[in-house]
Amino acid sequence: MWSFPLTPDSASTLSGSVDALMLFLLLVTIFFSLLIAFFIVFFAVKYRASNRTVNREGAPDSHVGLEIVWTVIPLIIVMFMFFWGTGVFYKFKTMPNDAVQIHVVGKQWMWKIQHPEGQREINELHIPLNKAVQLTMISEDVIHNFSVPAFRVKQDVLPGRYTQMWFQATKTGRFHIFCDQYCGTLHSHMTGEVVVMAPKDYEAWIGKGPFPSEAGSAAAPTPTSAGEELFTKMGCSSCHIATGEGRAPSLVGLYGKKVVLNNGQSVIADDTYIRESILKPAAKVVAGYEPIMPLFQGQLTEENVLELIEYIKSLKGTADGIAR
């Protein structure tokens, strides 16, 4: 079949929106390019020097009305593009409420993926069809970018803070993952595949254990339970007592709440805040508490931190000692 693809697979809920936007922009580009090209060629031929008989009388050298027209019309067109494009952008940036939460840690030169049910993958991301998936991502070293052209989406992956993206696949199959921010020697090798599976197949895959390609693996700890284990092992539980009686604030119900710091500022306890508080606790100290929490930088991997965050997220409830 004569197939010369001009677009990649259209495999997500938003790829159609992007392609439609692109088509509009393309048509405008083609229109104006052809318009200018036409006039250039037309005038160059009609008014060529060897044409002695054409009427060149009254050649104008300015026309304010024309200037206004060709300023205002392009302005209107680009404003239209701006609003349309911003609308599509907001769809990409509005995280869905009920997405499957997957952690991605990028490092030179591979993608490490952690499913909430415990599966770990390297350079492959298995996801279910027709379900929103949200990636929380961080880099261990330099800036990377997680890109899935078939979903028309990508997002920089930064060291030191989390970034997020979401997508919902509408087709099964295997689709390219590219690292799309130059990150060093093997940047072009930092690729992988998203594997979209029908729900039944996905369930089966999940049930297969932490490294599904290996036969007979035992059930893996989920990030939440791994986080709980770490919470005890690293000594967090000795100060962060759930009832709030300890030397450190209770973490029950913390995630997403406003926290007041000892300098009067307040912040939202999101992933980045929790990560910073684990690795560099003295940076932001909760009001009413001493800066005595030890540094955990260097003692925990990014995956460990993500697991702790998952555990803290799971501490819902109305125990007293909710973060003030």
Add this chain to the structure above:
Amino acid sequence: MESLAKKESYLGSDFDLKSWLLTFDHKRIGLLYLLAITFFFMIGGIGAMLIRLELLTPQPDVLSAELYNRAFTLHGVTMIFFFMIPSIPGVFGNFFIPMMIGARDVAFPRLNLTSFYLYFGGALFGIAALLLGGVDTGWTFYTPYSSTYSNSNVILMAVGIFIAGFSSILTGLNFIVTIHKMRAPGMTWFRLPLFVWAHYATSLIQVLGTPVIAVTLLLVALERLLHFGIFDPKLGGDPLLFQHLFWFYSHPAVYIMVLPGMGVISEVIACFSRKKIFGYSFIAASSFAIALLGFFVWGHHMFLTGQSVYAGVVFSFISFLVAIPSAVKVFNWTATLYKGKIYLRTPMLYALGFIGLFTIGGLTGVMLGTLGLDVHVHDTYFVVAHFHYVMVGGTIMAYMAAIHFWWPKMFGRMYSEFLGRLSALLVFVGFNLTFFPQFILGYLGMPRRYHVYPPEFQVLNVFSSAGASILAVGFILPFFYLLGSLVWGKKAGPNPWGATGLEWQNADSPPITENFEKTPHVTEDPYEYHGEDMPDE
């Protein structure tokens, strides 16, 4: 009507190396720049050839990953900092601004020579970095890769760009003062050629923007050398701060590259249509609008970095606004052709090519500024295609137009018009064949700076590499016929194109050292063409 003693041209009759290397004459300095940028264009071109050779196949068969990363860094750094930015201002700005305003030289001739050596010296640091193993960060030097992780000669290259940056600043300073203070009697602001207006706007950007990248690269060097940690997240630093500082200069830098080219186009279109330029004051004003707005759009390179959505929205909005003055220029140039007397000589072919290709490049820039689309095409070959359309299809075509337009004045010789047109055609065809497929590759998802790629991208890459070889021939040919014209070319006389503009109104080509026998007194508006024939018709 012979003058008592015919004064020697600025070229002199015997070749005295010292008088050339230590010259204060703006024209000779322009030629020094011409030699240097041609040299660095070739170095950057070698980088391009290595890239396109490697990308013929999906596998890594020509270069290792390390070498490929150094090749594209070499190509980007050399082309941007050591070729494009100094090119039109350094060669034609230096040579012709004083002549166009009726002056004997620029305001600060010794500073002018200093600028040249700063540029050349800085560029030599770049060569040193190359010879000592290269740099592998890309021309964008993103942290923390460049500040902490890369094992290449980042500091050496940063020093080179730092030094060359001062050349750009001082040239801009020189032009601003020259244009303000050295205009001949009667040369009011609104009688200035648009080439001068364009360089004034460019100089404002050079003077305001370049210091920021200088200090940014200084910080990267300090971080590498002394582990300062300003961009290191482990020490509380923010790698994105680098990107903000870097792009604060590097976006206006693209206007430093294109505005002088636009100035050239105005001169050429008017001359080869034998007509006043359409919308003179609108074109002049557009240059300033571009310079001003260009300082407020840098964040459009950072839509996907995790910066706030609101910041992205503001930067996108202003990016759309900055497109409008460029569009206004394109329409005005096209309108100039209406009822003109069009001569399709080589400079005009390049100028018309510029208008078409810059339109495509500019509109694809608008696409990239569209947030919803940028999510998909950011950091893909779509971006590569866009900037080559504006930089090569735009600026380099303008540079070619300039050299073919002003060569007779600079050297007193005409080149082969046939070869000129042939090269222009080869450049146009080669260029489009090289870069148009890259738009498609980008939308299909092929990332930038990839040295291996999935096999489905090969066909388009082969087209692109084929185009590159044609483009190379188109660029190499002028080297030969222009040099050849110095020996075999017809003598040009003072004004072979019958052009207006003070640079053509002197006794002969090449001009005398003082430019004019007597200081001109200007009484006419610029571009006083009235449909007269070309002198050689």
Add this chain to the structure above:
Amino acid sequence: MSEFHELSHQYDDLVQQREAAQLGMWVFLVTEILFFGGLFMAYTLYRMEYPDVYAECSKLMDWRLGALNTAVLLTSSLTMVLAVVAAEQGRIKALIRWLFVTIGFGGVFLIVKAYEYHHKFVEHLIPGPNFTHELANRGPAQIFFSLYFAMTGLHAVHMIVGIGILSTIAWMASRGKFSPTYNNPVEISGLYWHFVDLVWIFLFPLLYLIGSR
């Protein structure tokens, strides 16, 4: 007539030459504002992010030495003005004298700065491997000191260049190059010197005076 030696060939008269020199120096100072501006921007962003750490670091700075340096520079700007006035009035000996006094003050500034840097070295507050002060685990503290050294270092480089320029001007004055009709270089060097002084006026409070004492 000495006037003819003073007029460069590209100018029509001394007035044009003087105006061009002045405009040139002002444009150059604008570029310097942008040059330091990048550092001030980095400083501001990190201060907004880590106000407490900045305050703690600032307390480690010796504000008395900073104040001394501020007084020294302000005085040097005064003596620079006196030098320019002397040049305009053709009092060449006075010009040279005031230039040397200005240079002297510049030297004092640099000596005090060198002492401060040495002190930071002894206290282990130099970013990098030397930074083992107890503030080290407050990561952003290194950033404060990185910016301190970058900003004051860059300023010191400008001071050294300024001293070089003033020395050259003094030498030129001793060769009789200046007169009431021609003294551009003195005037524009003065502009440069005042600018370098002004940068310090901003650096001093931003680096030395944050946080309560």
